[in-house]
Amino acid sequence: MLLELTIKNFAIIEDLQVEFSSGLNVLTGETGSGKSIIIDALSMVLGDRASKDIIKKGKDFAYIEAIFTNYSERLSSIFKENNIEMGDLIVISRDIRQDRPSITKVNGRTVPASILVKITDKLIDIFAQNENTSLMSQSNQRDLIDSFGSAEHKNNLSLLEIKVKGLNRLIEEFQEKSKSTLDKDREIDLLKYQIEEIEDANLTDKDDSDLEERYRFLNNISGISNNIQESVTLLKSSYENISIEDMMDKLISLITEILDTSKDLEPYYNELEDIRYRLKEVSHSLESYLNSIDYSEEDLVNLESRINLVNNLKKKYGNSVNDIYKYLDKTKSRYEFLNNYEKEMKSLEDEISKEKNECLKLAKKMSEERKSISKKFEEKIQKELIELNIKNAEFKVEFREKPLSQDGIDDMEFMIVTNIGEDFKPLSKIASGGEMSRVMLAFKSILAEKDEIQTLVFDEIDSGISGITAQIVGNKIKKISNCRQVIAISHLPQIVSVADSHYVIEKFQDENKVISNIRKLSRNDRIKELARLIGGINITQTALKAAEEMLTKEGE
Structure with a gap:
């Protein structure tokens, strides 16, 4: 869980520190106040490329620090391999200077980007509406299906990779020996x-x-x-x-x-x-x-x-x-x-044929398992999409056979229909931003059941939705937060009202500079902020009453 985030001299942020709680944390603020900048800073400390352009004007450095609780045994081997001290907390910091390369540290030890990403991938997952490329990749889709497989299925994946590598070595040997016998x-x-x-x-x-x-x-x-x-x-x-x-x-x-x-x-x-x-x-x-x-x-x-x-x-x-x-x-x-060329080559051909048959047998078994997993996965996604008010949605995993490789014989692609009368099309072809948000949320809901990542960040994935759909999306995010820490940037009252903790990001003009700040809201402040989201700049008594009713309904 992300406990604390500190940001200094980053874009319009001069000195910001925020403590997050468990459950659903919602960040709101006016357009341009710096909401996405906070997510950008968090992404950078987690391993995104550091640019010196983000250093606040007039400053010579930017500094970001994220503190997580240490909950995962999966991280222990990475820490041991890289001589990083393992304690109750994981402190990740990034120091970006004008006159030298940026320095990233984990628990006080400098680490390269490759090690940092291995660690942060197991700590937090950030999702924005325009960041859905990972699920668009067919290889990632296949990996997702495989992740729901049994222990035997996962063992077969590893075994097939080893066996296909061995098969490829035999084929290379055969080809090499064939070429080198022209003047026998x-x-x-x-x-x-x-x-x-x-x-x-x-x-x-x-x-x-x-x-x-x-x-x-x-x-x-x-x-x-x-x-x-x-x-x-x-x-x-x-x-x-x-x-x-x-x-x-x-x-x-x-x-x-x-x-x-x-x-x-x-x-x-x-x-x-x-x-x-x-x-x-x-x-x-x-x-x-x-x-x-x-x-x-x-x-x-x-x-x-x-x-x-x-x-x-x-x-x-x-x-x-x-x-x-x-x-x-x-x-x-x-x-x-x-x-003994003819005899040797025949023996090698026989060995290749034997190994290929064994690989194909294993790959076909894996394919059957994938199809079985996919049927259950389709049902889960379909249910989630209906719950997220895409009532006419249909989802399926399309299989096409491909030549044997280390990952098997399956070309797989996620296909979807969101409106009656349409044909199935690849997930990447969804046109509506609101639909894409809900489809991605459906995937996140299912993945939250199985992975160990304790913190999910949603950056305005509620764009393009409103009304009852917004309420449904809010309830879905709230449900996910029952077993994971969720940090969400939102502008929808229906989502903001279900938060366990509500933070507002504000922008101030101080002399000749603009400063962004963040503060946790009390109940009264939450009512005012909700009223602003409901009614706009001019907060009316009607908006205040509606905001109070929304919070009361949610148990505030």
Whole structure:
């Protein structure tokens, strides 16, 4: 439910705040007072495109804020997905500036228009007489009928969408394979060559890095051997009649001689012993490594040939051995397909035929369900139209079969007759504004029974009606307000008199500017405003008495 609306610097509104109540809220006011501007502001905070032109002259910003009670579990997932805090209230604000893009926030968090619309679509529905395009769309009409379906029907809708997508993928695959087999024999030869070339190479993971490392080693084997040999020589051979090992032996011997008389030298002695041992061990290991080197010129030539082979395959089929084998798998699959082309295509055709039959079976079941739903829907709309004083109205849902698609095989269109002797025509062809208002109200009445949207806004949908029809429309709107909050802009006394809360929008001239304001009316003020609607500018005692009687009749 919409609790509060705040509007600042919007068109002729400078600073306006209004608190709405449950039930039926009616807004009245003279022409040009700003009634529709309030609805425009509400629409903008709910997600309509923001234009800087609406900023009040002389101001650099406009601000709109709408506060709703949080009643719907359906919103929780949207809030969680977008890290929006969820509380007892939902506060939506829009700040429109001259020097920057507008900013929209939900509970203090900035949100893009796409997320805002997902939220507000579940909070409020605004309907004006000239805003009936959604029900004119045949796809929306089909969605409306589907919304009245059972859980099984809705599951079938989802299942059909999945199955038709799968069917379309199979058809695309069939078409693609059909196109790509124009030169089948030549492609088979090429694929066979590629498969043999990769398989004959017997590639392993070592071919990715170990080959290059081994090649670098063998290519530098002479230098490696020389360096190791020289290292061993330095460790073991004499230099000026003494080797490094001999030097260590001599050093340890000298320390040993004085160890008895100087115990403090014992740690150094131990460390020297360890160094001597490790030097001997290194010397032995280097000699073993040198003796283990197995090298021949033939090894180097073979290795170089292997590297060229692997690099050539990588250049053709992938940057690594793993990539090459992936390419091999795809090539084998394509090779098998082409070698068994007729069999494969027949199998694919059979699968397409099977899937299409299953989709058609499901679509026909859905079509039967839609026709059953439509019969009940027709009866409900017919009843509503008669109650709304379109006594000769007839309504039907016309079905035409169309090619299978994700939404089934039904082309559907709402058709109506409003006068005796006329033929059925599409809903969009209704000429009378008054008739269109009542037809849309009939739809809203039925939809109010099933959807969870708690706030409905009617912007002068009573245009073009009067007398008893106005009374009937007022009663219908009042009935809807028993289970939903309704906000209605109206000029008809018959509708205004049944309101639970009545607000008047007034326009004032203040120095060189025009200001629009809104206030909630007391009973006495309501009588005066109703009298104005009944009698015009000159309010007579007769008009006042009639207005008081209307309110008394409605329980005021």
